[in-house]
Amino acid sequence: MKAAKHTATEEKPAQKKGGVIIHIKGLKKSFGEKDVLKNINLDVHKGENVVVLGRSGSGKSVTIQCIVGQTYPDEGELTVFDEDVASLTERQLREMRTRIGFLFQGAALYDSMTVRENMEFPLTRVLKLKDRAEIDRRVEEMLDNVGLLDAIDKMPSDLSGGMRKRAGLARTLIVQPEIMLYDEPTTGLDPATSREISKLILDMQKKYKTTSLIITHDMDCARITSDRVVIMHEGEYIAEGTFDELKNANDDLICSFF
Numbered sequence: 001m002k003a004a005k006h007t008a009t010e011e012k013p014a015q016k017k018g019g020v021i022i023h024i025k026g027l028k029k030s031f032g033e034k035d036v037l038k039n040i041n042l043d044v045h046k047g048e049n050v051v052v053l054g055r056s057g058s059g060k061s062v063t064i065q066c067i068v069g070q071t072y073p074d075e076g077e078l079t080v081f082d083e084d085v086a087s088l089t090e091r092q093l094r095e096m097r098t099r100i101g102f103l104f105q106g107a108a109l110y111d112s113m114t115v116r117e118n119m120e121f122p123l124t125r126v127l128k129l130k131d132r133a134e135i136d137r138r139v140e141e142m143l144d145n146v147g148l149l150d151a152i153d154k155m156p157s158d159l160s161g162g163m164r165k166r167a168g169l170a171r172t173l174i175v176q177p178e179i180m181l182y183d184e185p186t187t188g189l190d191p192a193t194s195r196e197i198s199k200l201i202l203d204m205q206k207k208y209k210t211t212s213l214i215i216t217h218d219m220d221c222a223r224i225t226s227d228r229v230v231i232m233h234e235g236e237y238i239a240e241g242t243f244d245e246l247k248n249a250n251d252d253l254i255c256s257f258f
Helices: 060-067 091-098 115-125 132-145 163-174 191-208 220-224 243-247
Strands: 022-033 034-045 049-053 073-079 100-103 178-185 211-216 227-233 235-242
Touching: 022 060, 022 211, 034 060, 034 100, 034 211, 034 235, 049 163, 049 191, 049 220, 060 178, 060 211, 060 235, 073 115, 115 132, 115 178, 132 220, 163 191, 178 191, 191 235, 211 220, 235 243
Parallel strands: 049 211, 049 227, 100 178, 178 211
Antiparallel strands: 022 034, 022 073, 227 235
């Protein structure tokens, strides 16, 4: 039996953030015979952290792929910055993506570049910066924010898993995106490092006032980072609320995630 929807209260702080920056309504997506997204509805408000919590392999990441136009839904509405993503031209998609940061599971650093060069890459390729002093200032400031200034001239292969994740976060944030999309940001990390990365995500969101959508099955990450949690089960969002509201919900299916 499908769980009753647990809706957050109107006075929740997350609802008092800015206007809707990501709007999803009736989203459906199938791959062959498999229905991955069945009827997804979600509004993400400017300045809030929304966690999509679900078990591995439940299709959580497909929503992110739709948001950035890597794949397109079969049905439904999806707008980002009030733009219908499916109707954007390739050029418009590229422009939209410059306003969105994406942290992959593996941090996705360029192995042949030093940490410094990894940080410089989006500044010179995306923002087209040319002033050496300004580039150096931004790189050093961002690495200092994530506690990696001492590793500025190291290669990614010389970094631990947690350090690579921090470097990946720094490289994504250095262009100051308005939206951050996190796909399983703590996967493969030990519990202590996972908590460190989760707290860093929260700190950076507060500092740079980004809007964040965090896909995870890590309960600690969800607890630390979320303003609001949405639970995904079998291709549908079955419940939403604060972490504590859902953890204490009077519903066996919802409680099974905790």
